[in-house]
Amino acid sequence: MKKAVYYDVDNFKYEDIGELTIGSKEVLLKMESCGLCGTDIHKAISKSVPTPIVLGHEVAGTIVEVGAEVSDYQVGDRVYLAHHVPCFSCKHCRRGHYSLCPQFTATNIDPGGFSEYIRVPELHVKHTMGLIPDDISFEEGAMVEPIACCLHGFDLIHYYQGDNVLIMGAGQIGILQTQIAKHLFADQVIVSDINPYRLDKALELGADHVIKADKENVKERVNEITNGRGVDIVIISSGIGFLLEQAMECVSRGGTILVFAPFKKEPITIPAHRFFEDEVSIVGSYSSTPYDYKPALELLKKGVIQVDKMVTHRFPLSELKEAIQLAHDTEKEVLKVMIEPKGN
Structure with a gap:
């Protein structure tokens, strides 16, 4: 043994x-x-x-x-x-x-x-x-x-049928979340990553759109896909701090950001006025x-x-x-x- x-x-x-x-x-x-x-x-x-x-x-x-x-x-x-x-x-x-x-x-x-x-x-x-x-x-x-x-994370956010979702990270968790979101409620699932193979996998397994984040402007592509409205839910599935800043640019008024990946313990600058003016929520999920x-x-x-x-x-x-x-x-x-x- x-x-x-x-x-x-x-x-x-x-x-x-x-x-x-x-x-x-x-x-x-x-x-x-x-x-x-x-x-x-x-x-x-x-x-x-x-x-x-x-x-x-x-x-x-x-x-x-x-x-x-x-x-x-x-x-x-x-x-x-x-x-x-x-x-x-x-x-x-x-x-x-x-x-x-x-x-x-x-x-x-x-x-x-x-x-x-x-x-x-x-x-x-x-x-x-x-x-x-x-x-x-x-x-x-x-x-x-x-x-x-993944289900624990979805349990912690408010989602509605027909919501649009941006999943940041096309690793194994991001691909699971893609399939679950599409099954539970999502109208359009958008997945961003820098790995073309994983983005192809995201499309194969339910994503409606993918964004190659090192070649395309994520905010501009999200606005293009959603006619300028932004997404209702952003799920951060890669532990890269600037993704939170990017998520705040992409989430719509009244939307939710789910932090599903660990960040390094370092300061991250985000536009705090959006919490009050746009009723944006940030929720964390562990295990x-x-x-x-x-x-x-x-x-x-x-x-x-x-x-x-x-x-x-x-x-x-x-x-x-x-x-x-x-x-x-x-x-x-x-x-x-x-x-x-x-x-x-």
Whole structure:
């Protein structure tokens, strides 16, 4: 049994897991597919987490052992999994901000998603694990968590049927948001990015218009598409500070900006008068909640999210470093990378 352990930038070691002993309310999972998330890439490239650590949290797998007190699952079940669990009772949870709960980031799967086998603690078994239907693949099951993150963001904004949406960033999250927005409410979905391959993917998966942000003026193109009105909703899905300034230029009166990507802790100048004069709102969204997993699974069951068109590369667990290097290269034709225990 192996795991891919992150020690430093470009330094991963393929190591033995050692013995994983489960408690009476836990399960042991064989990882079948684990998605490579943008946060995994950021952590590995910038070394923003304590090391050594096993990254990975977009997990789908097969249960190989169940604790004596586990009654809802059995050996052989195919399940999806998420990595954080709120307490459901603190101030933040009572206000519906589950991802801000102090317990949320204190919980995790053991040792992490990029491991052949994973111990699933009691709270995760109870709140963040669910059965994958027979007609849903493991790769699709591994997408439940990132789809849930997107749904959490949409839950925090006010949208109306026929709204126009600008999504800044055509990475894996931006492409998910494109498909969800088009399904839920959007009249026109506009996607901006600098990568032509990803912009083509955006068009393939539901975008009505794309803007190559390094060659075109985003504000001018948005005004052209919307007849000068601007967009009702802007979703920032790339952690680049000036995109907030750009979003303020593109959002219409009464519109909303959803900040879905982490910015560096540095000042950003925006026209504050618009909050009062135009009733513009800015909302932030972090991670997912346990209430978003089943709706995410439903989107997969209905074929709203086309995972097969999003996955561009698959790597064995032993080549996690190479997978991250590829995914981080903005000039490569890569969108969603999946990690498998042994690879095909």
